[in-house]
Amino acid sequence: MSAQKKIAGASCARYFFHLLIFKVQVFFLFTEDLHVIATRPTPTYAANVKALFDAxxxxxHNAVASGGLIVTSFETLMKGDKDGVVIIPGAPDNSLLIQMQSKQHFANFSAEELEFIKQWITAGAPEK
Incomplete structure (x- = not known):
């Protein structure tokens, strides 16, 4: 085998070795992100959402000045208002609460807060 072919073969092997290392690194970076997502605790009304609605x-939207919906307890929030339920567990885009907050409303959630509420609804809107 000539010296040129040995050099070309070594370069090709080195290229594929580096490509393999790169793919392995990308794989571990991606699975680390999945681990973080998988271990993130599910938001609950009692632990996370109530404070946001209170603030x-x-x-x-309370028992005295209801504004059509009472959000001061899990039961009244899930009951909805005179038009029916405003939260459909597992379906944030079909939930009236998300639809109203996506439009101009007197006290809109920030984009991050709205995304958090969507995550809670997607998780089934658990109380505890």
Whole structure:
């Protein structure tokens, strides 16, 4: 075998070795992200969502000044208002709450807060 063929073969082997290492690194980076997502705790009304509703919504949406919907307890929030339910567990895009918050509303959630509420609804809107 000539010296040129040996050099070309070594270069090709080195290229594929580096490509393999790169693919393995990308794989582990991706699976690490999946691990973080998989271990993130599911938001619940009691632990996370109630405080957000209390801070952003309860001034108008309470038993005294209901604004059509009472958000001060899990039961009243899930009951909805005179038009029916506003949260459909597992279906944030079909939930009236998300539809109203996606439009101009007196006290809109920030984009991050709205995404958090969507995650909660997607997870089934658990109370605890």
């Amino acid at each position: 952003k919504c309860a001034v108008c």
